[in-house]
Amino acid sequence: MIKIDKVSFSYGTRSVLHNVSLDIHKGEIVSLIGPNGAGKSTLLLIAMGLLSPQQGNIRVNNRLLKEWSSRDFAQYCAFVPQNPYLPPAFTIWESVLLGRTPYLNFLGLARKKDREIVKQALRWVEIENLLHRKVSEISGGERQRVVLARALAQEPECLFLDEPTNSLDVHHQVTLLSFIHRLAEEKQVTVFIVLHDLNLASTFSDRLILLEDGLVVLDGTPGQVMGNEKVLSVYRQSITVFNRPDEESRPAVLPVRMYDK
Amino acid sequence: MRSSGGVPVKIISLIIALFILLCSIVLSSGMGAVHIPPLKVISLLWQKITGWNIHIDYPESWNVILFNIRLPRVLLGTLVGMTLAIAGVVFQALFRNPLADPYLIGVSSGASFGATIAIYLVWKFSWGGFNAISIAAFFGALLTMFTIYGLSRIGKRTPVTILILAGVALGSLLTAGTTFLMFTASDAYQTIHTLGWLFGSLSSARWSEVTGILPYLGIGFLFLGIFSHRLNILQLDEHQAQALGINVEQTKLILIFVTTLATAAAVSVSGIIGFVGLIVPHIVRLIWGSDHRFLLPMSGLVGAAGLILADSLARTIFAPRELPIGIVTALIGAPFFLYLLRKQKRDIM
Numbered sequence: 001m002i003k004i005d006k007v008s009f010s011y012g013t014r015s016v017l018h019n020v021s022l023d024i025h026k027g028e029i030v031s032l033i034g035p036n037g038a039g040k041s042t043l044l045l046i047a048m049g050l051l052s053p054q055q056g057n058i059r060v061n062n063r064l065l066k067e068w069s070s071r072d073f074a075q076y077c078a079f080v081p082q083n084p085y086l087p088p089a090f091t092i093w094e095s096v097l098l099g100r101t102p103y104l105n106f107l108g109l110a111r112k113k114d115r116e117i118v119k120q121a122l123r124w125v126e127i128e129n130l131l132h133r134k135v136s137e138i139s140g141g142e143r144q145r146v147v148l149a150r151a152l153a154q155e156p157e158c159l160f161l162d163e164p165t166n167s168l169d170v171h172h173q174v175t176l177l178s179f180i181h182r183l184a185e186e187k188q189v190t191v192f193i194v195l196h197d198l199n200l201a202s203t204f205s206d207r208l209i210l211l212e213d214g215l216v217v218l219d220g221t222p223g224q225v226m227g228n229e230k231v232l233s234v235y236r237q238s239i240t241v242f243n244r245p246d247e248e249s250r251p252a253v254l255p256v257r258m259y260d261k
Numbered sequence: 262m263r264s265s266g267g268v269p270v271k272i273i274s275l276i277i278a279l280f281i282l283l284c285s286i287v288l289s290s291g292m293g294a295v296h297i298p299p300l301k302v303i304s305l306l307w308q309k310i311t312g313w314n315i316h317i318d319y320p321e322s323w324n325v326i327l328f329n330i331r332l333p334r335v336l337l338g339t340l341v342g343m344t345l346a347i348a349g350v351v352f353q354a355l356f357r358n359p360l361a362d363p364y365l366i367g368v369s370s371g372a373s374f375g376a377t378i379a380i381y382l383v384w385k386f387s388w389g390g391f392n393a394i395s396i397a398a399f400f401g402a403l404l405t406m407f408t409i410y411g412l413s414r415i416g417k418r419t420p421v422t423i424l425i426l427a428g429v430a431l432g433s434l435l436t437a438g439t440t441f442l443m444f445t446a447s448d449a450y451q452t453i454h455t456l457g458w459l460f461g462s463l464s465s466a467r468w469s470e471v472t473g474i475l476p477y478l479g480i481g482f483l484f485l486g487i488f489s490h491r492l493n494i495l496q497l498d499e500h501q502a503q504a505l506g507i508n509v510e511q512t513k514l515i516l517i518f519v520t521t522l523a524t525a526a527a528v529s530v531s532g533i534i535g536f537v538g539l540i541v542p543h544i545v546r547l548i549w550g551s552d553h554r555f556l557l558p559m560s561g562l563v564g565a566a567g568l569i570l571a572d573s574l575a576r577t578i579f580a581p582r583e584l585p586i587g588i589v590t591a592l593i594g595a596p597f598f599l600y601l602l603r604k605q606k607r608d609i610m
Binding site for chain 1: 486487489490491493494496497498500501503504505506507508546550551552554
């Protein structure tokens with residue numbers, strides 16, 4: 001589905017990714033985890049062509065990224081950025097309708113089918129009651145759902161998300177990720193997501209990829225990755241990992257006080 | 262009225278605005294030293310367009326006044342007002358900056374400098390219905406825009422902040438040049454002529470100017486019509502816009518070019534008329550919301566009607582003397598805008 005092949009990237013002289021290779025399969029939820037500055041967001045942006053790597057290449061659905069037109073790509077993949085800006089004067093309806101852009105003709109007129117799909121997307125993330133509200137009138141949690149609904153309106157086969165749960169409370173974090181989980185399960189959407197929160201990543205992912213200083217340190221199921229000693233050293237012994245009684249294959253993490261001893 | 266008002270509300274609003282514009286054209290054509298009643302204006306227009314003789318009594322001089330003097334001026338005002346307001350919408354959207362106006366990237370300073378040079382060198386040539394001042398202003402504006410765009414280009418991208426800053430910097434340089442020429446002029450008439458041009462006026466309007474700027478405006482409006490929904494998407498940041506399938510750089514370049522082309526054509530025949538391009542988009546956005554497919558035509562109609570009415574006042578309040586039209590647009594527009602701003606108390610973009 002998404003094949004990242006020996007990608008290296010640097011901002012000026014600062015090297016961010018070294019020779020990263022990954023294969024992401026259809027319907028999988030793959031989370032990129034790792035400390036700040038590990039290169040998670042950069043890798044995500046590169047995987048969807050918003051940044052060009054200095055070396056290596058990316059194939060999506062067996063086609064090189066540069067062979068995709070931006071319109072075709074937008075019909076195939078959607079993006080939920082970190083703290084996305086939405087014009088405050090737009091209504092929720094107008095904001096989500098933007099997701100139909102890659103399907104509209106050159107005049108940008110929405111047809112009945114487009115409006116149907118937008119309605120479905122709003123229903124899917126349970127904000128159909130907000131339709132007429134303005135972006136300036138809704139909460140942060142609702143705003144993230146609007147952006148997710150816009151992504152769904154693109155009818156994507158794969159979904160890229162960059163820390164979508166930032167600045168949401170636990171309830172809203174869980175709701176948003178549950179929507180995404182359901183998408184992967186019911187619609188076989190491939191999800192590639194950057195997550196800071198290790199517990200959320202462990203709870204909702206099929207596969208975790210731990211990055212450190214632009215290198216893939218671990219790649220496996222939540223149990224395999226979180227159970228590995230290397231996680232502790234990557235996070236400089238600031239966490240402790242234990243098995244949760246309700247779901248043994250998805251370990252949990254708690255912070256530990258440092259400098260105590 | 263809710264800005265999320267459906268399509269019918271918006272279409273009705275557009276029709277009403279079009280009707281108001283037509284009324285303004287008729288009223289304004291009748292205003293002046295020789296008053297022509299609105300109904301007679303309509304009859305004369307009808308007769309001219311259809312060729313039917315409708316047997317009404319009117320002095321022969323009305324024909325000359327209406328068709329050779331007033332109508333070209335009113336129609337030029339329509340086109341210029343329309344262009345400035347639409348260009349204002351485009352630049353505010355493109356730069357995501359509420360302070361943006363059609364002159365933001367050097368159009369006014371470039372056009373002014375060009376016009377001033379033509380005035381001081383006493384260029385007398387004319388081409389395609391334009392005099393030397395208009396032609397110099399037109400190319401001054403376009404040259405400045407291309408220079409600024411070229412200077413702001415970094416690799417394959419043109420960051421908006423750099424574009425604005427380069428525009429401000431080059432603009433001050435050109436304004437300094439204009440001022441320098443005005444101060445060193447040996448002929449006071451040239452300075453007055455330049456000043457008059459800088460404040461904007463429609464007093465020199467002729468048919469050749471109306472038909473002369475039409476092709477540039479036509480090209481501009483056609484492209485903007487096609488690109489209007491993309492302006493909605495450019496309200497998002499560049500990553501989001503790109504992820505929705507928009508080629509951001511290409512879209513930006515096309516929009517800047519066609520908008521500047523139309524603005525340069527308008528400015529070349531009217532001089533620098535301030536305020537319309539800045540305020541009309543905000544007024545329309547405050548009342549009807551920010552869907553650019555509606556915002557563009559509506560602002561065009563409001564800008565046209567507004568400029569015609571301002572021009573009517575400019576030439577009648579202190580008749581036979583004329584006020585610079587920019588003074589009138591600011592005098593009426595600013596209080597109205599401030600009233601709307603206080604009343605709505607919400608984000609304006």
